[in-house]
Amino acid sequence: QTVVTQEPSFSVSPGGTVTLTCGLSSGSVSTTYYPSWYQQTPGQAPRTLIYNTNTRSSGVPDRFSGSVLGNKAALTITGAQADDESDYYCVLYMGSGVWVFGGGTKLTVL
Amino acid sequence: EMQLVESGGGLVQPGGSLRLSCAASGFLVSNFYMSWVRQAPGKGLEWVSVTHTDGSTHYADSVKGRFTISRDNPENTVYLQATSLRAADTAVYYCARGRPYFHMDVWGKGTTVSVSS
Numbered sequence: 001q002t003v004v005t006q007e008p009s010f011s012v013s014p015g016g017t018v019t020l021t022c023g024l025s026s027g028s029v030s031t032t033y034y035p036s037w038y039q040q041t042p043g044q045a046p047r048t049l050i051y052n053t054n055t056r057s058s059g060v061p062d063r064f065s066g067s068v069l070g071n072k073a074a075l076t077i078t079g080a081q082a083d084d085e086s087d088y089y090c091v092l093y094m095g096s097g098v099w100v101f102g103g104g105t106k107l108t109v110l
Numbered sequence: 111e112m113q114l115v116e117s118g119g120g121l122v123q124p125g126g127s128l129r130l131s132c133a134a135s136g137f138l139v140s141n142f143y144m145s146w147v148r149q150a151p152g153k154g155l156e157w158v159s160v161t162h163t164d165g166s167t168h169y170a171d172s173v174k175g176r177f178t179i180s181r182d183n184p185e186n187t188v189y190l191q192a193t194s195l196r197a198a199d200t201a202v203y204y205c206a207r208g209r210p211y212f213h214m215d216v217w218g219k220g221t222t223v224s225v226s227s
Contacts, residue, residue: 001171036213038155045204045220046147046155051213089155093212097168099145099157 002026004092006102012080012109020105021072022090028071033092035073037066040087040104049088050075077107085109112136112216114205119221126195130221132188132205137216140183143208146190148201149220156201160208161188172198195225 003025012018022037023029031053038046048057050066053073063078073092077084090102118130132144146158159169159179167179178191188205202222206214 034212036211038214040155045217046206046214047217048213048215051209051215052211055211057215087154091155091157091213097160097162097166098170099160099212101147101155101157104154 002094002100004090004100004102006088006090006105008103009106009108012077012084012107014080014082014109016080017076017078018080018107019069020075020077020088020090020107021069022074022092022102023072024092029068029073029092031068033073033094035066035068036091037064037073037075038089038091040089042087046089080109082109112207114207114216114218116203116205116218116221119203119223121224121226122195123227124196124225126225127191127193128195128223130190130192130203130205130223132190132218134186134188134207137207138183139181139186139188139207144179144181144188145206145208145214146179146188147204147206147214148199148223149204150198150201153201155204158203159190192223195223197225199223200225 005023036051037049054066143162145160202220204220205218207216
């Protein structure tokens with residue numbers, strides 16, 4: 001069974017830069033998995049940040065960027081702000097009509 | 111404004127059934143693939159199912175054989191029929207619109223399903 005891995009938690013200082021990653025329990029993440037990233041605050045629906053590895057969704061600030069780094073997809077936040085404190089989820093398209101979410105990363109800005 | 115509104119959640123006993131609805135406004139579901147994603151209390155997001163414009167459907171292994179996704183294009187609504195419910199199915203169920211490059215761009219606020227005796 002495919003498991004998509006993310007750091008459970010991460011911390012960044014206001015104004016700092018943080019890179020969250022999204023990997024596979026077996027194998028490497030590439031652009032062919034069309035990685036996308038979602039932000040969720042408690043009690044709210046997810047918000048789309050990045051799709052197709054590195055395309056920002058409409059209205060998303062350019063301090064959010066996506067990439068593939070080594071064998072993982074990555075979400076980088078440059079100049080973190082207090083309201084970036086959220087849960088971040090990646091999801092990979094596995095083919096054959098199936099998606100798998102990662103377990104999510106709880107980002108603290110302090 | 112594009113919007114998705116889920117309904118139909120509630121408290122159900124183990125082994126019971128529910129039909130969740132996702133009503134769309136501001137766009138036609140007939141033009142998009144539509145997914146259901148769920149989130150158990152205190153847990154992460156889990157993709158559940160998708161219905162494509164050609165009528166094809168796919169499911170996560172955790173719900174295959176128990177859940178059925180469907181769409182009613184004239185009603186502009188997507189459904190998720192959940193049967194043989196288990197405690198592990200307790201979650202907020204979100205409906206989401208699918209877009210090119212396999213991502214979801216519009217999300218509903220969710221409907222809560224609780225499976226308990």
